[in-house]
Amino acid sequence: SQELEQSPQSLIVQEGKNLTINCTSSKTLYGLYWYKQKYGEGLIFLMMLQKGGEEKSHEKITAKLDEKKQQSSLHITASQPSHAGIYLCGATQTGANNLFFGTGTRLTVIP
Amino acid sequence: DGGITQSPKYLFRKEGQNVTLSCEQNLNHDAMYWYRQDPGQGLRLIYYSQIVNDFQKGDIAEGYSVSREKKESFPLTVTSAQKNPTAFYLCASSAWARYNQPQHFGDGTRLSIL
Numbered sequence: 705s706q707e708l709e710q711s712p713q714s715l716i717v718q719e720g721k722n723l724t725i726n727c728t729s730s731k732t733l734y735g736l737y738w739y740k741q742k743y744g745e746g747l748i749f750l751m752m753l754q755k756g757g758e759e760k761s762h763e764k765i766t767a768k769l770d771e772k773k774q775q776s777s778l779h780i781t782a783s784q785p786s787h788a789g790i791y792l793c794g795a796t797q798t799g800a801n802n803l804f805f806g807t808g809t810r811l812t813v814i815p
Numbered sequence: 816d817g818g819i820t821q822s823p824k825y826l827f828r829k830e831g832q833n834v835t836l837s838c839e840q841n842l843n844h845d846a847m848y849w850y851r852q853d854p855g856q857g858l859r860l861i862y863y864s865q866i867v868n869d870f871q872k873g874d875i876a877e878g879y880s881v882s883r884e885k886k887e888s889f890p891l892t893v894t895s896a897q898k899n900p901t902a903f904y905l906c907a908s909s910a911w912a913r914y915n916q917p918q919h920f921g922d923g924t925r926l927s928i929l
Contacts, residue, residue, distance in 0.1 A: 734915065737917060739920075746821075747905065748920075792857060794858075794918075802860060803860070804857075805858045806857050807855065807856055
């Protein structure tokens with residue numbers, strides 16, 4: 705079966721601190737996507753990674769995909785309350801666009 | 816502005832009743848998707864459609880039905896056969912191309928049982 709494991713399940717950090725969320729698969733991934741969700745709302749697309757070793761950044765968020773394309777990390781620098789929400793990784797294993805998702809990481813940022 | 820519109824935001828279903836969730840997009844995307852999200856779980860794929868008049872079952876299609884008569888619209892019907900319909904339903908769309916294309920999501924519909 706296709707599974708993505710995210711860790712940690714929840715995270716509480718003080719504003720200004722750095723943090724990392726991980727997403728791991730037992731199988732090689734074709735594409736890896738990071739989304740952010742606020743409670744009761746839809747998902748907001750953050751970044752897509754396709755190549756082994758690829759790294760992308762947007763504002764204070766950096767996502768990396770390892771060389772084997774089985775693990776990705778999302779790193780937030782100097783966290784702010786606006787970063788709070790649920791972060792979900794999604795992935796494809798073939799060229800098709802059908803995604804399967806991890807269970808999410810709930811991030812709380814304390815002012 | 817281009818985007819995906821889901822309606823209604825909240826929906827209540829009585830026992831034995833079918834209900835239909837609406838999803839409309841004006842992004843000119845070929846592919847559309849329906850997901851179900853339960854507390855503490857990730858999204859699970861119900862149905863998807865790559866082109867008009869064609870759709871495929873996802874991982875949890877039982878008790879659901881869809882249609883794709885127009886490129887812009889992909890309504891989901893939750894039938895009375897779905898015994899545990901209470902969940903948050905998300906619609907998404909993407910360009911359909913040979914390589915990965917990100918999916919863009921609507922704001923969701925929360926369905927509850929009366």
